[in-house]
Amino acid sequence: MLDLRYILDNPEEATARLRKRDPSATFDRVFELDGERRAVLTQHNELRHAQKELSKGMGSGDKEAQAALRERLKGMSTEVKDLEARLKVIEEQLSEVMLTTPNLPQPVVPEGRSEEDNVVLRTWGEPAEHAFDAVDHVALGEKLGILDFEAAARLSGSGFALYRGLGARLERSLQSFMLDLHTEQHGYTEVLTPFIVRRDAMMGTGQLPKFGDDAYRIEPDDLFLIPTAEVPVTNMWREQILDASQVPARFCAFSPCFRREAGSYGRDVKGLTRVHQFQKVELVHFATPEGSQEAHEQLVSHAENVLKALGLAYRVVDLCGGDLGFGASRCYDIEVWLPVQKRWREISSCSNFLDFQARRADIRYRPGPGEKPRYVHTLNGSGLAIGRTVMAILEVYQNADGTVTVPEALRPYMRTDVIG
């Protein structure tokens, strides 16, 4: 959520910044509703004050005087209630607008409307090329008996994956490898969270109210399957005032991620690219406002290190204003090279939310004794999406004989050099 105060105090600037994301965007509705709210609020304040003053006289005076006063106050009371009802409606509308308004892109974010306008910041590694006739991960995985999409469909419908044998072990190895790397090399604290969360948590990180269609909801309890560990890890500190010593903080978490992928029917229907459940290791930072830019750079580099260790070529892309996610003020996507599909594919998305999520989730910290609490800055990124990593490994490390070489870094976990 944006800072209402900032929007009201800097209307032109705020609008200009929002338009980097959407040229037709406007805060007019906010200004309008705030004006109405202020008018009603002032009336309410004055009336309430008068009412309180008069009420003090209720304890004394003769019976007739009291009765007359009571009648007068009764009238005021209904008027107050009427104003409160109007205020409630206005505030609900304002809050609805604020909760569905995306974050403002940072000034450094590239201009642009779509993916095409994203800026490639750097590329690492040599994009692999196969001399032989390489096959895609679906065909390869099924031939090796490590992926079974048919069985998954029988169980859960299309868009699910079932791993078997060394395929399942590869997933598990990647989980452990990534968590070990982040905890041992990058200073993260590992957390294992619930995978089902309350509505408030989904509001806090911004999945709700706007993107409810993409979430799996458990009807009788009004709970949600998490679409990413970002939700439980960030909301872990919801409504807390943290001690200065707790910020900055870094957490990593493994979790399955559940996504309905509403609206993406027909896209990437085959294989592990886009599924309703995938596993991911997520990185979350809680930073001070002063430290969040640097934290963002570190966050990306931590995700990059996973790809470096696995020997997978990738590039880092600075998303343009039009391509930014709802809550992000800036976002780096890491795209891995897929030699069979011959394209770059997003495998991590690292965003700085500034205080956007913290304001929604009410996560603050006290900079020093006696000082006022401030909102923290939150950041998160995949480190990495495991399904897509499996996909990349199968595409990159496959051999002419149909086997797959296990990347060096995973061998201690896989306890084999080759799959097949």
Next chain:
RNA sequence: GGAGAGGUGGCCGAGUUGGUUGAAGGCGCCUGACUCGAAAUCAGGUGUACGGCAAACCCGUACCGGGGGUUCGAAUCCCUCCCUCUCCGCCA
């Protein structure tokens, strides 16, 4: 699932015959005194948001888990939802 207890300020904790209670007390924190300095001690101060004003150590309003109701007036009464805890049942 059944029975009961409770949710108050940064924290702990009073306050439920409704009325100068934003809310006693303690801790913490800030300022001053004492001290070479610190601790201890003493004195004072210490919530947030919004509105008014050029501004304010000024005035006002709201906030005692969320929402609704009763009343001239509610932290205090009623309803409802959420959460926490205890006992019983069930269970990996």
